[in-house]
Amino acid sequence: MRLTILGGGGFRVPLVYRALLADRGEGRVTRVVLHDVDAGRLAAIGRVLAEQAADVPDAPAVTATTDLDEALRGADFVFSAIRVGGLAGRAADERVALAEGVLGQETVGAGGVAYGLRTVPVAVDIARRVAGLAPDAWVINFTNPAGLVTEAMSRVLGDRVIGICDSPLGLGRRVARVLGVDPAEAWIDYVGLNHLGWLRGLRVGGRDVLPRLLADGDALGSFEEGKLFGAEWLRSLGAVPNEYLHYYYFNRETVRAYREAERTRGAYLRDQQAGFYARAARPEVRALDTWRRTLAEREATYMAANRAASGDTGGRAEEDLEPGGYEQVALALMRAVARDERATLVLNVRNGATLPVLDADAVVEVPCLVDANGAHPVAVAPLPYHAVGLVTAVKAVEREVLTAAESGSREAAVKAFALHPLVDSVTVARRLLDAYRAEHPGLDYLA
Structure with a gap:
């Protein structure tokens, strides 16, 4: 193959x-x-x-x-x-x-x-x-x-x-580990969009064990999302959000931390990886050893600004330093399709009738049954209203991006920026587009 x-x-x-x-x-x-x-x-x-x-x-x-x-x-x-x-x-x-x-x-x-x-x-x-x-x-x-x-x-x-992402897999593994559950034996009730989803339940033998976690303050504070969001907020939601929802729920704190940081995450990775590629090109250097060291540094600093914004200064747990696992998701997906080895994976697929608040063609991130015919989203419980608001707002932004990319419409591009929940002004949206067009020649198509 x-x-x-x-x-x-x-x-x-x-x-x-x-x-x-x-x-x-x-x-x-x-x-x-x-x-x-x-x-x-x-x-x-x-x-x-x-x-x-x-x-x-x-x-x-x-x-x-x-x-x-x-x-x-x-x-x-x-x-x-x-x-x-x-x-x-x-x-x-x-x-x-x-x-x-x-x-x-x-x-x-x-x-x-x-x-x-x-x-x-x-x-x-x-x-x-x-x-x-x-x-x-x-x-x-x-x-x-x-x-x-x-x-x-x-x-x-x-x-x-x-579409695949390692975030739901990593979240499910961490919650299962805290609860003493084998992740391979658990059904992860996870639903939303990519980088905008919630783990709402963890079922083992038909029983949801997530309420046990939500009732245990010490357990909630022992893993990455618990430290990011805090036990009180997780209990209030009755769910464990994807780590990227920290940008929404604690936006002011995160923006401040990013502005105060010596370098943004992108600038850090730009410089770090430039160093890796330069070293790996030298014939006397063992490229694999260099890659492993660079990877370890990368994983240790993941979402450092968010952890700082939440007051967590202890660094990542040792068990979280192993890369997230998107390669395992990709391999499991290929096996299921190529060999008809049926698997259950959280994937990005067309919605169909899974989430009634979105149309059939909207791509969502939900548990899927995968076989030789592809990925089939399973039925999920309806989203609560607070999640409906974020999911539909961000999907509206995505649709404006698609319209702008297809038509070259500046108006649609401005609308995409302006409608995003984390952009607070149409005037700011216009300035953002102008500044991005000045930075990126690839956006010259937006007339």
Whole structure:
């Protein structure tokens, strides 16, 4: 089976390859094609993968190319993890938003809108090329903003594109661990949009054990989301929110922490990864060891500004430093589709009738049953009104981004910024768009 990875020079590609190396099942991936627009990054990641495979018999063969059409032809699965504008673009997104006093995170708020506006046209072009060159391939989308990009690609590929994210998996694992439950034995009642969802229950043997967690103050304060949101707020919600909801529930504190930080997250990663790629290009350096050290630093500093805003100065727990697991989600998804090994995964898929407050084509993040025919969202309980308000507001923003990307309408782009719950003024929305257009040539299409 052939897997094509778009964004194949990306820093997290070795995580995917590590998962593939551990898969010895029948029908496994035997060939990996890396595609990237940057040949230098491809070469560096290629060295890391070669060192990973050195002592593994029958490791999947790896080839690399900067030709997109060549990469797509013959693919059984296409894993999309591109970053339009690179980490320099992410850093600029954050800087522009913070200058206006609003959040610039890459998937949430003004930064997420800006990232979506320059990514959607590229993603739609990729979807069209997949449809023409590999019409039987399944596309697994990890490109951010993941829900928005998956919905854009689904307009071309239908249900053959499925979005993945490691956040729901990580949240479910942490809650299960605190409760002494095996995550593999638990049903995670999780629902929302990408980076905007809530874990509402954890069922073991048909019994919901989440109320036991919510009643235990010490247990609530022992894991990452409990420290971020606080026991009182989690009890008030009766659920455990995705970590990205911290940007909504504690927006003032987070913006202040971001503005006071020495560097934004994007600027930190831009500088850190530039150092990694420079070192990995040197022939005397062991690229895999360098990658591992860089990864450990990256994971240790994840959401550091949010932890500071919540008063948590203790750093991440040791068990949370292992990367989130999106590569396990991707592998489980490929196995389920390719081998008909049925699995239950939280995925980004078209809504159908799952959430009545959204239309059938809206991409949502919910538990799905996956088999050889793809991912099928399961029925979920209705959202409470506070969640309905956020979900529908953010979906309206996503739709304006899609309209702007399709039509080139400046008006739709301004509307996308202005309607976002974390942008507090139409005037600010107009200034944001002007500033982002000045930073990103890829937004020149917005007339």
